[in-house]
Amino acid sequence: MTATYTYPKYAYRRPPELDGPSARRGVVVVGAGPVGLAAAIDLAQRGVPVLVLDDDDTVSVGSRAICYSKRTLEILDRLGCGEPVAGKGVGWKVGKVYQGSELAYQFDLLPESGHRRPAFVNLQQYYFEEALVNRARALPALEIRWRHKVTHVAPAADGATLRVATDDGEYALACDWLVVCDGARSPIRRLLGLDFEGQVFRDRFLIVDIRMAADHPAERRFWFDPPFHPNQSVLLHRQPDDVWRVDFQLGWDADPEAEKQPERILPRLTAMLGPDAHFEIEWASVYTFQCRRMQRFRHGRLVFAGDAAHLVSPFGARGANSGIQDADNLGWKLSLVVAGRAPEALLDTYDAERVAAADENLRNSTRSTDFITPKSAVSRTFRDAVLALARRHPFARRLVNSGRLSVPAVLADSPLNTPDAASFAGAMVPGTVAADAPVTGACGPWLLDYLGGGFVLLVFGEGVDAAAARALCAAPVPCRVVQVGGAGGADREVIGDAEGLVAARYDGRPGTCYLVRPDQHVCARWRAFDAAAVRAALARATCRPPET
Amino acid sequence: MATLVTDPNIAAPDDFYEALIEAHRGLTDAQSALVNAKLVLLLANHIGDAGVLQAALAAAREDVASA
Numbered sequence: 151m152t153a154t155y156t157y158p159k160y161a162y163r164r165p166p167e168l169d170g171p172s173a174r175r176g177v178v179v180v181g182a183g184p185v186g187l188a189a190a191i192d193l194a195q196r197g198v199p200v201l202v203l204d205d206d207d208t209v210s211v212g213s214r215a216i217c218y219s220k221r222t223l224e225i226l227d228r229l230g231c232g233e234p235v236a237g238k239g240v241g242w243k244v245g246k247v248y249q250g251s252e253l254a255y256q257f258d259l260l261p262e263s264g265h266r267r268p269a270f271v272n273l274q275q276y277y278f279e280e281a282l283v284n285r286a287r288a289l290p291a292l293e294i295r296w297r298h299k300v301t302h303v304a305p306a307a308d309g310a311t312l313r314v315a316t317d318d319g320e321y322a323l324a325c326d327w328l329v330v331c332d333g334a335r336s337p338i339r340r341l342l343g344l345d346f347e348g349q350v351f352r353d354r355f356l357i358v359d360i361r362m363a364a365d366h367p368a369e370r371r372f373w374f375d376p377p378f379h380p381n382q383s384v385l386l387h388r389q390p391d392d393v394w395r396v397d398f399q400l401g402w403d404a405d406p407e408a409e410k411q412p413e414r415i416l417p418r419l420t421a422m423l424g425p426d427a428h429f430e431i432e433w434a435s436v437y438t439f440q441c442r443r444m445q446r447f448r449h450g451r452l453v454f455a456g457d458a459a460h461l462v463s464p465f466g467a468r469g470a471n472s473g474i475q476d477a478d479n480l481g482w483k484l485s486l487v488v489a490g491r492a493p494e495a496l497l498d499t500y501d502a503e504r505v506a507a508a509d510e511n512l513r514n515s516t517r518s519t520d521f522i523t524p525k526s527a528v529s530r531t532f533r534d535a536v537l538a539l540a541r542r543h544p545f546a547r548r549l550v551n552s553g554r555l556s557v558p559a560v561l562a563d564s565p566l567n568t569p570d571a572a573s574f575a576g577a578m579v580p581g582t583v584a585a586d587a588p589v590t591g592a593c594g595p596w597l598l599d600y601l602g603g604g605f606v607l608l609v610f611g612e613g614v615d616a617a618a619a620r621a622l623c624a625a626p627v628p629c630r631v632v633q634v635g636g637a638g639g640a641d642r643e644v645i646g647d648a649e650g651l652v653a654a655r656y657d658g659r660p661g662t663c664y665l666v667r668p669d670q671h672v673c674a675r676w677r678a679f680d681a682a683a684v685r686a687a688l689a690r691a692t693c694r695p696p697e698t
Numbered sequence: 699m700a701t702l703v704t705d706p707n708i709a710a711p712d713d714f715y716e717a718l719i720e721a722h723r724g725l726t727d728a729q730s731a732l733v734n735a736k737l738v739l740l741l742a743n744h745i746g747d748a749g750v751l752q753a754a755l756a757a758a759r760e761d762v763a764s765a
């Protein structure tokens with residue numbers, strides 16, 4: 151237990167299936183971790199009834215994720231629980247890397263203003279999950295069953311049959327779709343004998359959360375070879391409640407049990423923080439890290455997401471952050487398929503897009519880990535050479551890799567994108583997450599308040615006539631029109647470009663249109679509105695045959 | 699696109715070679731390895747061109763089989 155946090159205990163309830171017939175379910179989610187909860191909230195918000203099964207009755211225990219990215223916060227905003235996470239979390243954007251005790255390199259993850267959310271917030275994973283549970287409980291279409299452990303899964307062509315163990319006995323449950331978010335050890339992945347290829351890094355890390363009143367700025371600080379922990383690295387992060395995360399590299403030969411003992415930890419902390427520092431240990435654990443993923447995330451009616459599907463080292467904060475993006479990607483697709491508005495092939499694009507994103511995360515995480523834990527003498531020599539050069543030469547600072555922090559995946563190669571036919575300046579290529587910007591309008595002061603949920607056609611100026619806007623809203627997969635500037639009627643939302651940043655970030659000359667997916671990714675854009683082109687792009691983005 | 703220059707390009711090759719060996723004078727093997735690594739990184743940044751760097755990596759590895 152920690153001194154600053156009281157773990158909620160969610161009540162187990164005897165399931166009706168033990169006393170009567172078991173009704174078939176549409177979608178069942180296994181695992182109420184960050185990813186399962188996000189997926190379930192997204193589906194329920196879209197009106198898809200969801201049952202979540204979790205074998206535990208509380209939130210994540212101990213020291214796990216702390217750094218949540220801007221994109222995660224934006225997704226949580228869409229899911230109706232961004233505020234408790236962003237509000238409680240400690241925002242930061244500057245990272246400092248030290249070699250010995252000298253500052254070698256410093257980076258700013260969000261140098262520009264005009265975004266609702268900061269580059270990162272730090273927050274203990276239990277608070278994060280608690281915010282999601284609270285949101286989940288407010289949704290009538292969502293039911294969570296605590297202390298319900300899935301012990302067996304039999305996949306079928308049209309769904310799956312589960313066995314679920316409870317305190318009162320076991321029951322069977324059939325469903326059309328199973329979303330598997332049961333974490334890194336994924337019992338379901340193992341039960342089904344599915345692959346999980348990759349590598350384990352031969353290193354150990356002591357992760358300690360301490361409580362300490364200190365007013366260091368909220369920055370990420372990373373040391374290579376500091377005087378207080380020679381030859382190894384150390385990472386320091388600030389969390390709410392005066393809690394600090396310290397991460398000591400120990401080397402492969404360290405004894406994980408012995409290193410967890412306070413008598414071993416205290417001298418390390420005193421060496422780092424000085425003899426006069428007052429602190430209390432909240433939690434300590436020793437980890438080894440791995441980088442691996444499943445070959446495919448979709449297996450028929452089973453869809454894997456989060457740590458169950460892919461695992462990275464924490465340098466870069468790409469674990470939960472990528473899992474939340476999985477949920478973001480899956481929610482709208484599965485809801486369209488369940489509603490019969492898109493073919494099952496749409497879910498293969500979940501696989502394609504999120505496998506590509508996982509590879510990007512694995513690549514970055516592996517590179518960071520290879521820099522922090524060199525695998526050979528020569529790799530160590532080059533690492534030390536980079537650090538030595540970084541003190542004097544700017545070019546070498548770019549090579550220092552203490553973790554490349556999570557940024558949203560750009561789904562540039564997605565089959566759902568319509569290639570550009572005109573040229574555009576800026577970053578908003580198809581596949582990119584729509585950039586935020588300050589706006590004026592009825593639904594809030596940020597552009598992202600108007601994007602997402604369903605498809606949106608973001609238009610600059612009055613180029614879409616009323617009949618065309620109404621037709622888009624009435625299409626089988628509806629598309630709302632959001633217009634930047636000008637006047638408009640009930641068939642669209644009109645927003646003002648408060649600081650000119652929407653036009654700047656989207657190269658939004660008058661007439662320009664962007665088609666934005668329900669997960670806020672850009673999937674097509676044009677220099678002028680063309681109803682047929684928009685319909686074709688919508689069909690493509692939902693794997694539907696082109697309309698004739 | 700730039701290509702890796704493998705024809706003679708250094709005006710006074712013997713001078714350069716002597717300076718290269720001289721740069722390692724008085725160093726242990728470990729220190730020499732560090733100096734070499736720094737040299738590689740400095741030169742690589744000077745070259746910059748990814749194609750040339752790839753070609754140089756491949757040429758350096760040529761005829762050296764995995765142990």
Ligand SMILES: Cc1cc2nc3c(=O)[nH]c(=O)nc-3n(C[C@H](O)[C@H](O)[C@H](O)COP(=O)(O)OP(=O)(O)OC[C@H]3O[C@@H](n4cnc5c(N)ncnc54)[C@H](O)[C@@H]3O)c2cc1C
Pocket residue numbers: 180181182183184185186203204205206210213214215216217218275298299300301331332333334336337338357437455456457458464467468469470471472473
């Ligand atoms: C030290 C450390 C630091 C980290 N730091 C960061 C960070 O800063 N940023 C970041 O983004 N990520 C970080 N991560 C990674 C992050 O914690 C994970 O990526 C994240 O928890 C994955 O969420 P998940 O929902 O996929 O799985 P989990 O959180 O593991 O949740 C799985 C859930 O499934 C349940 N379950 C398992 N089996 C069954 C079953 N048979 N039946 C029913 N329920 C079951 C479990 O009880 C659990 O609730 C860190 C991880 C560690 C260890």
